Amino acid sequence: MLELSQQPQGIDMSETTQNSxxxxxxxxxxxxxxxxxxxSAAALTAVSFGAPLRAQTAEWDKTFPQSDAVEHSKVEFTNRYGITLVGDLYMPAERPEGPMPALAIAGPFGAVKEQAAGLYAQTMAERGFVTLAFDPSYVGESGGQPRSVASPDINTEDFMAAIDFLGLHDSVDREKLGIIGICGFGGMALNAVAADKRVKAVATTSMYDMSRVMAKGxxxxxxxxxxxxxxxxxxxxxxxxxxxxxxxxxxxxxxxxxxxxxxxxxxxxxxxxxxxxxxxxxxxxxxxxxTVTTPLSFMNMPLLTYIDEISPRPMLVIAGSEAHSRYFSEDAVAAAAEPKELMIIDGADHVDLYDQVDIIPFDKLEAFFSQNLA
Structure with a gap:
């Protein structure tokens, strides 16, 4: 991926023999x-184009401890391009009768569902939501060949496919669906909600506009x-x-x-x-x-062209005051139509909002979705 910033010192990644x-x-x-x-990405091999990459163990393999207040299960669903996606479904252990509001969650860009997305999903399930943290196409346990590829279109579609799955689940009220996108999947989340009118509210944390940074640095x-x-x-x-x-x-x-x-x-x-x-x-x-060529489609296909079409559904954008990525969130909110809210977390950097549970504003996220998915 291409951008014009100071080249990090001390990293030797040269892979070519020609100088030009x-x-x-x-x-x-x-x-x-x-x-x-x-x-980074593990270059694993799938059985076929749409086949998921299976976990090596059935044991808990997340980067955060398992909650006794939440029931967890692994699920599969297929996106519009026929790629099988694998997700972790989290549900409150004690839940009311009848269908519940639900959230699809993904990110950061290049992470897997066992990292930040899963932490967000489990925590929001503790707070009364059905949540689905999923691996995007070509990453983690989800299918797609070759591995370690990202796409502004396909990854936007992955969110919509997650909404397909949640809307068909017996425990979910399909009229009460929201999305959380983290880091680069914050941009994909906003892009998905602009087009997918089934989603009633969207929130992002440490949002990146991946097409902008790849195209313009x-x-x-x-x-x-x-x-x-x-x-x-x-x-x-x-x-x-x-x-x-x-x-x-x-x-x-x-x-x-x-x-x-x-x-x-x-x-x-x-x-x-x-x-x-x-x-x-x-x-x-x-x-x-x-993959070296991953930026090609991002450089040619701006993600947030229609961000104003999220309105009249509400948008919550959260960023750290010290995050190098803060300007993406500020500019996205400026371009969006009402209702919209920018929340700046004082003293937080970009990665703090991945896993620092004392910094991530879960109370705000709970209140936002409880109000807007009611």
Missing amino acids: PATDVADEGRRNLLKMAGV YYDSLTDEQRAAGLEAMSRQRWEDAQSETPALAGGLPDSLDGIDDPVIRMYHAYYKDPERGYHARSVNSNDGW
Whole structure:
């Protein structure tokens, strides 16, 4: 993924032998991809295009402790493109008779459902919602080939497919459906709700507009020349990938932070590489990286073109005051129509809203969805 920010120091991810302006930009883009989402992905093999990648164990394998107040089960559903998605369904252990409000949850970009999305889902289930945390296409236990690919269209569709599933569940009131998107899947969530009128309310935390950052770089600083050079390099990479059994990967977070001062790299590393916090064996960001050509469709297809069409349904956008990504949330709220709300968490950085339960405003999320899914 391509953006124009200071190249992190001390990371050697060079994967090419030819030196050219396009290659140099591509290499820098691979390094800077770390800043966009913390990068990585296990290049596993599925049985077929739509087949899910099965977990290696039936035991609890989340990055957070299991709650006794919630019932958990693994589910599968299929998106409009025929890709089988795998999710974790969370339901309150004690629940009222009759159908309940429900939430579809995904993110961060490059994470799996066993990380932040699952934490959000379990916590919101404790607060009275049926929740579905799911792996997007090509990631985690969900199907799709090749692995470690993202798409502004298909990942938007993944949210809509989750709404399909929830709306058909016996315990769910299909007229009371909401979405939570975290990090890059915050942008996908807003994109999905703009089109999917079944969703009654949407919230995001640490939202990224992945198409904007890939197309224009951080703070829209990518020049036209750099954009063209990056597209040239990725276009030619397609020939390399077509001749190989698997596409080239962009490379992941470094195992060591020795010599690395970049605060964004250090922030992502503290979550994704720490087994006591956010590391997961199936997480894209914890391991080997997105495919090198993943940015192509994002650079050509803006996600939030129709964000104003979320209205008149309410939108809650949450960001940390210290987050490098804060401007995405601010600009999204500015472009949206009412009703909308921007909530800034004082002192929080981007990753704090992944797993710091004393910082994530779950009371606010509960109140927002209780009111708007009533």
